[in-house]
Amino acid sequence: MTLDELTLRLRDFAAARDWEPFHTPKNLVMALSGEVGELISLFQWLTPEEVTAWRSDPKLEFNVQDELADVLLYLIQLADSLGVDLLETASAKVERNEKRFPPVER
Numbered sequence: 852m853t854l855d856e857l858t859l860r861l862r863d864f865a866a867a868r869d870w871e872p873f874h875t876p877k878n879l880v881m882a883l884s885g886e887v888g889e890l891i892s893l894f895q896w897l898t899p900e901e902v903t904a905w906r907s908d909p910k911l912e913f914n915v916q917d918e919l920a921d922v923l924l925y926l927i928q929l930a931d932s933l934g935v936d937l938l939e940t941a942s943a944k945v946e947r948n949e950k951r952f953p954p955v956e957r
């Protein structure tokens with residue numbers, strides 16, 4: 852599935868439930884923030900070793916993937932509501948970072 856296809860699927864999902872009036876940029880960024888908080892809470896009190904081995908706990912693995920999906924879906928919906936091309940914007944940001952932070956010479 853492409854990003855454009857996923858965006859359209861999310862639009863259709865919201866439209867089928869009459870959720871569009873609630874999907875304002877303000878509401879979407881607040882929902883995104885909440886989902887990031889839920890992702891943070893999964894790692895908050897883990898040791899570095901537990902974080903490294905997160906996939907060894909099936910419940911944690913499921914929850915991490917579920918929260919990552921929520922974050923991604925809200926980010927896509929937010930970008931869509933603002934008319935922002937996420938891939939173009941992310942690519943431009945990486946280009947700026949490549950100039951700002953040159954590779955380490957070894």
